[in-house]
Amino acid sequence: MELLSKLNSPVLYLICGGIVLFVAVICVVFAVRAYRMGKAMGIDVGKMKRVITASATFAVLPSVGILLGVIALSGSLGTPWPWLRLSVIGALHYETQVAEAAAEAAGTGGLSIANMTPGAFTTIAFLMSFCIIWGMVLMIFNGKTYTKKLQAPQEKKEKKEGKKKGLDLAGFGDTAMTAMFIGLVSAYIASYIGTIISGSGVFTFTGSWLPLAVAVVSALAMAVFIKLKEKFGAEWLDSFSVAGSMLVAMTAAIFLGKLV
C-alpha cells in the first residue's frame, strides 16, 4: 500500500502531467498551423470550424471510455502512470497486456499491487513505453519519404506490376492481425483453464477458477454490447464496449472472489 501512495504522489503527477501538457501544446501548434494554412489555401472557414466541432464531439465518448481504462489500471499502477499512458500514444488493451507481461518477467507473478515492487513498477513502465514506439520511430525516419511517395501521380502507381499480388497480401494483412490477436487471447484464456486443471499439480482440478470466471463474465458483457450495437445500430457503444465489459467483470470479481 505504501508503494501505491508513492505511485500516486505529486512527484509522479508532475512527471506524467508535464509530458501530457507538452503533447497538448504540440496539438495546439499543429491545429493552429493547419487552420492558418487552410485559410490561406481558401478552404471555407465554416467547413474547418465544422470539422473542429464534429471532431470534438466525436472524441468525448471514446475519451470517457479511455478514462474508464485509467480507473481500471489505477488500482495496480497508481493513477498518474496510466493517465500518461492513455493520454499519450496508448490504448487500453495494449497497456494492460504489456503491463501483465512485464509484471510476469519482473517476477511479481502478474499485474497486482499486492506483489508490486518499485523495481517491478519501473520495469513495467519502461516496457509499456518501449513496446509501442514503432509508429513514432517510423514517422521520424520514414514519414517524409512515405508521405511524398503517396503524393505521386495515381497513374504511375497503377502501372506498377505485381499490384494484384500486393493487394492479395494486404487482404491477408487484416486477417493476420485478427489471427495474431486470437493467438494472444487464446494463450491467456488457456492459461486460466490450465490453472484450474493443473495449477496445483497435473490434473488435480484444484486451481483458482476466479480468472476464468472473470474472463467469462467479461466476454458475456461484451456479447451484450455487441448485440445492443447491432440491434440499435448504436455505433457509439463501440467506444465503451471493452472498458465497459472490463468494469462489469471486475465488479463481478469482487463478489466471485468471496466464493473462492
Place this chain on the structure above:
Amino acid sequence: MEENRKYESYLKRTHFFGRILTTVVLLLLLAAPFVIGLYLKAMPDIPAAMKAFLGVGLVYLVSGIVEYLIYVPMLGAGGSYLAFITGNLINMKIPCAINARDIVGVKSGTPENEIISTLSIATSSLVTILVLALGVVLMIPLQPVLQSPTLQPAFENVVPALFGAMACKYYRADKKVALVVLAVMTLLFTLVPSLIGSTSMMVIPSGALAIALSYMSFRKKKAQEGGQK
C-alpha cells in the same frame, strides 16, 4: 503557383517540426520510467523487460508497422505525426478523421485532406487530454475508495477481464481457428503447468499457430474464388 509554394513550404515545416517533436516525445516517454526510478530508488530491469518484449512486444512491433503503412495514407503528414504521438488510433483517431473527411467531402492525398485530418486529430487529441485530466482530478478524492481491500479482487483481475472481452470480439471473426488454438494451448498448459508462469512467452507459438491456420483458410478461400472465376 504562389499557393502551391506556400503549401510545399507548409509541408516541409510540418515534417521538420513533426520529426523533432516526435523525437522529443519519444525520448521523454522512454526517459520517464528512469526518472520515476530515481524517485522510487529502483531502476527498470532491462533484461526482464526485453524478455517480456520477445513475448508480447513483437506482436506490437508487427502491428505498429502495419498501422503505419495503412493509416499514414489516410491521415497525411501532420495528422500522422499527431496520431502516432497521441495513440488510440483504431478506437478513435481513424474513425474521427474519416468522419471529418466525410463531413467536408475531401479525398486522401489532397492538400485539403492534409489540413482537415490534422485539424480533426489535433482536436480529438485535445479533447481526450482534457477529459482524462478532468477525470484524474476528480479521481484524487476517490483514491482511498479505489485502494480499499474490498475492491482489490477487481483490480487483481483486470487482465482476465480484458482477455474475456477481447476473446468475445476476436473469436467471432474466426471461430474455427480460435477453437483449435484454444484447445491446443489448453492441452499444453494442462500437461506442462510450469508454462503458466510464462504465458506471455507462450503468445509466440499461440500466435504463430493462429496465423498459420488463418493463412491456410485464406489460401483455400482464394483458390475457391479463383476456381469460380
